[in-house]
Amino acid sequence: MKKLISILFMSILAMGILAACGTGEKDAGTAGDSDKKVLKMATSADYAPFEYIDTEKSSDIVGIDIDIAKAITEKLGYELQVQDMDFGGLISALQNGQADFVMSAMSATEDRKKNVDFSDVYYTSKHVIVSKKGSGIETKEDLAGKKVAAQMGSIQEEKGKELAEEVGFSIENRNRIPELIQEIMAGRLDAAIIEDTVAQGYLEENKDIAGFTIEDADGGYAIAFPKGSDLTDEFNNELKAMIDSGEIDTIIKKYFE
Template identity: 35%
Template sequence: MKLKRGLAAVLVAALAVGMMTGCGSKSSDKQAASDKKETLVMATNATFPPYEYVDGQDYAGIDVEVAQAIADELGMELQIQDVEFGSIISGVQSGKFDIGMAGITVTEDRKKSVNFTNTYATAKQVIIVKDGSAIQTVDDLSSNTKIGVQQDTTGDIYTTDDYGEDAVTRYNKGADAVQALLTGKVDCVVIDSEPAKEFVAANDGLKILDTEYVEEEYAICVAKDNDELLNQINDVLDKLKSNGKIDEIVNKYISAE
């Protein structure tokens, strides 16, 4: 049976509209799916064992494993960017990175630039000296002491506030500050206790003073306009704390004393 030309044209037009509508719906669905972020980009400074360091071709450490656990819970793929410590906050602030984890202490000044999650680890800054050093306690530090620190860390911030710019020598890596101590360029190094243990174990003639410099708490930094991610991570951290996963990760790298 032949259709009249006019009726055929109407049917063809209707079919084309239906096909376009169907395609448009599928395209929109695909677009909506692609709009959902599937990668969690973490900025770190992988020179801070046992929190983050390079192990062969991979990254390892407490922060790396906690971040991986968070990404797994969120159904996301973790991508790690190893950058200078001082560029982490600004990178997260600008949206270049989703989160920053590098043994980052929560401070009032940093909170002006980024938001912080609930804390996931506690730490303390300690003082490394050579065996036989005249520096025996934190009270022996003064504005005349040559203090080595990793740039932009809280060790840098605290010692600069306490003893002034002239007393502090900054290095890109904690290992560089320790090397300066070994060669006599500085009198001591102020750094987190866990990396301090690694450095002292790897270098003869160094020790950690019994008196700590300051206690602090570590958290994950997130851009101020990303409340959704902040809340998601806090929910996951609560879960990882309650089920013992964070303790398991920390105990893997830090033996109980």
């Protein structure tokens, strides 16, 4: 009798183990089928129409770069997470693993290429000098002796340093574009150097400021990746297809209607 009970117990135990193993394998397979790899994108959401928060509608980050990033990651089968941070910290975010890629109206300059890899260029911009209306600043030569600023870490900051040596003015920086406009209106800055499409939005909203365009920005806007990232080629393939099909132009035009 004891032997019979022992055999019966071992049989039940073995069946239980097999059932548990079978369930575990099924659950693992189901989870694997539904999971998508998450890609973290870093941006500085103060640069309308490329990346910004339309507070009247929601707290979500929207814009040209966001739409392009969503389209590419969806085509590649990734889930996208967008993180907002100061522009000056974006390259560091890539280098320390906080982000998988950066899309933030970032120019693919030779200096930046020393630290990150870039995709193909998807947009080329110009620089605009913005100042208070009636300030008398109508050419870059009028900046002589003035206090001028640009967004920290931006291509406009580099352009400002170059012009400061050429024309003779002091150059400063601020973390966010709205700070530049506020400082001009408060009289703490004489002018700011801002990307043309971004400047256009502020010029249309604020009739107390004026601006004029100087030469094209260097490099053109591109997507930044950590050095040696496999994502560079993956994104480039989709980006090229979107440029060739006109999808990129459609996204850009949507924000200028």
